[in-house]
Amino acid sequence: MRYRLPESHRPYTDAYFLRSRHILEREDLNPRVTMQIFLRQGPGRIHGIDEAVGIIGSFAGNGGRNLTVHALPEGAEYAPLETLMLIEGPIQDFIELETLYLGVIASATSERNGDPLPDPSAVERRAAAIREMLPDKQLMYFGSRHWHWTYDEEITRAAIRGGFDSCATDAGATASGLSGGVGTIPHALVLTFAHRVGMERATAEATLAFDRHMDPSIARIALVDTFNREVTDSIATAEALGSRLWGVRLDTAGENLGQGGTPFDGRTHWTGNGVTVELVRNVREQLDAAGHNDVNIVLSSGFGDLEKIAAFKEGEARYGRLFESIGIGSLFPARFATADIVRIEGRDIAKAGRGLHPNPRLRRVL
Template sequence: MPAYTFPNDHRPYTDTYFIHSRTILEGDGFNPMVSYEVFIRDPGVVRGIDEAVAVIDTYAPDLAAKGGSVHALPDGSRYESAEPLMHIRGPVQDLIELETMYLGVLTAETTRANGGGEVDLKQVAERARAIRKLCPDKQLIYFGARHWRYDADAAISEAVLKEGWDGASTDVGAQAGGFEHGVGTIPHALVLVYAHVYGREQATLKATQAFHRHIEPDSPRIALVDTFNREIDDALATARALGDDLFGIRLDTPGEHPGQGADPEDKDTDIYHGYWGGSGVTVSMNKAAREALDKAGYEHVKIVLSSGFGKVEKVRAFVEGERRHGRLFDSMGIGGVFPAMHATSDIVQVEDVDLAKDGRGFHENPRLVRMI
């Protein structure tokens, strides 16, 4: 395997919600063995495997000694859509902070190997400016650190933040745009660990309460409510439990299924550009969640949207939704502001028991070979 030189500390290049998660897990004493599955939706030739493995080996050097392992397709292999590219197993505290860096490497190198170009910072700025123009009064946070290499994050973040956005998910990204620290709350990985301990129905609430116990008070309490397709149920449960301390909820429903409360069928595609109903984060689901919170007396709870909002047409659909239906959302976490073959990593097993967010799961792949 080639030799790579990485920063002494990975944390400045890491999404803040993973840093928070490590703090929370240490505070509650939870460190189960987990398995991650890495995939890319677009088929092609995978590159960056060796460097991604080196990221893990550098920052989790005792992984094998602790019973962990990394299996992956050999660098340069052709793969099919959503075929597992890597299975990564180890104690969650060793792995949870590394996802941003290894996914960024895989995404960038695979994009380049399949005919994609370099990130055009001018086009990034234009996209960021167009989104800000559509949402002049909304909080916009750049969530795209995992969508390209860690050593380009500062330049990309700076291009976005100069267009009037309100923060970035990593410290290096935030500081490039004049902010002190990256921002972020809870990832699906943390919710899945709490699901292992408390069960699926309690997981979102328990993870949010753990965040509330262990993270500094000036970090907004935002519950990630889509892990188990219980967007409305978990939004109301966390609102009841945290009351005025709950700043907001985040909707990040994956494209494998409709969110709770969503219209299962899309309609008015000419108005909503294909984002009214169906799978993923949709206008109809957003509307249902807002109405449920308001009806229960939780008008103060804000709604943060993420997943696919680097597409200007998707942003425009939700802005149109507000024009027609009133207040829907307050903030967006946005990553895909340039074309790339995005790599995704999900926890799919906890202590060798299948456990994943709805729509995802463990898939065998006999083509993977052991790297660590």
């Protein structure tokens, strides 16, 4: 089956993947990795697999000749968290494609299982509600990977009309009158550096590489949750970059209790796994105690939920300054697809809580 493809994937790709490819090239870092894709929402039938494979085959480096892809068949039944696809190959060949292939899987699976299309007016209302609750925070739209690339401009415009300040893709930015997509470091870049320097140094070294190779006008924001070392890696990166570090981003997965978090005690969004008020409060306090009160905190993961926003607003009223900026993708309901590196050069290296889950039902499709 033939699908419409963009002339180039790059305008529809999250900026931090484009920047990561540039950094990896400059650092001569191109190990063979295994990327694992799954959906949280389900069960149902998986769709968009054939189109995702078409995107990978059309836009991968070296014509995709160095890649192998295994996946469930189009239309197969799937379960939540089940591995739907494995992509194996040199990281530089396909790191830029994640936004597009996740988007087509999420949108096709959502539609074919009876979920509604995103409503731009509802997206604008949700964005406006968040802006009203957080009038002084930077709000970034990071939801391009959650739906088909052909909707990116329309949905992004709705988010910006609702009061968001920026977005992740150049296509969305151009459509909204902005200068370009924003975003700094994904987990894939940190994990690739872990292959080179080890887990303990990976976060700081990935951020130092960003600092070496990116234009000075781009804020240096470290991603510090990859190995569940939110406090340790925040301080280590602040010490490594000094005044050049604008902030640290917390994106702790729902599988994990973040370092410095409080086990769940009944207070939803305040305690428990993921990015919680108490986790952020502790990271803020530890940074301040180490003399890094000038380092800002950026949040992501699940902040399309107005109740979560309300909890953090109350947290700041109680504790004082906690964060400066939020990246939000979930401004509309969908069966969101997620991709994680789980193996590098045959060795298990993964984000905390996201290890390899083999699936004997996968078949080779590329």
